[in-house]
Amino acid sequence: MKFICIGRNYAAHIAELQHSTPENPVFFMKPESAITRCNRPFFIPDFSQEVHYETEVIVKINRLGRHIQEKFAHLYYDEIGLGVDFTARDLQRACIRDGEPWEIAKAFDGSAVVGKFVPKSELPDVQDLHFHLLLNGNQVQTGHTRDMLFSIDQLISYVSHFVTLKMGDIIFTGTPVGVGPVKINDRLEGFLEGAKLFDFKVK
Numbered sequence: 001m002k003f004i005c006i007g008r009n010y011a012a013h014i015a016e017l018q019h020s021t022p023e024n025p026v027f028f029m030k031p032e033s034a035i036t037r038c039n040r041p042f043f044i045p046d047f048s049q050e051v052h053y054e055t056e057v058i059v060k061i062n063r064l065g066r067h068i069q070e071k072f073a074h075l076y077y078d079e080i081g082l083g084v085d086f087t088a089r090d091l092q093r094a095c096i097r098d099g100e101p102w103e104i105a106k107a108f109d110g111s112a113v114v115g116k117f118v119p120k121s122e123l124p125d126v127q128d129l130h131f132h133l134l135l136n137g138n139q140v141q142t143g144h145t146r147d148m149l150f151s152i153d154q155l156i157s158y159v160s161h162f163v164t165l166k167m168g169d170i171i172f173t174g175t176p177v178g179v180g181p182v183k184i185n186d187r188l189e190g191f192l193e194g195a196k197l198f199d200f201k202v203k
């Protein structure tokens, strides 16, 4: 499996990082080795001094697809969850500055935290979902899927024109505003529509 991660999908977060607004979705990938399974600790890598959380709605692909039309994209997933796209912000800044790929900042071991999933059938509208992150009990990040620049179905359609989607692939749909650094012993709890989908410590 692979992770497909969308960048710049919430206007307020684009402003937060002083990026430009894209005409099409922007995506990058993480390998399978990036996974941190549900509620396992996240280990801060020794090569970064500034690792940020990015809480994101995640979508699990349920069958093979390529060149998927937007109107059929809803058939390619039946579970929605919450994850964290951990980012070595200091390395990412250097990559952007030097025009280099982002992998060392984004695709490192453990950088894709995957929480629990909820059946889509239990969610009336995937573009009407509220989610938030507690850092040591304090709400630090909150988002709503209606604020996405590109909807989940648009993302699936767009990505599948370049990369074949396979069963088990996970799409990180982009972070809302409110990203920030983590340190050892932090506790992160993520909620989607009030249901806790992950709860883990930073080591």
Ligand code: MG
Pocket (backbone or CB within 6 Å): 005, 006, 007, 054, 056, 085, 172, 174, 175
């Ligand atoms: Mg992200």
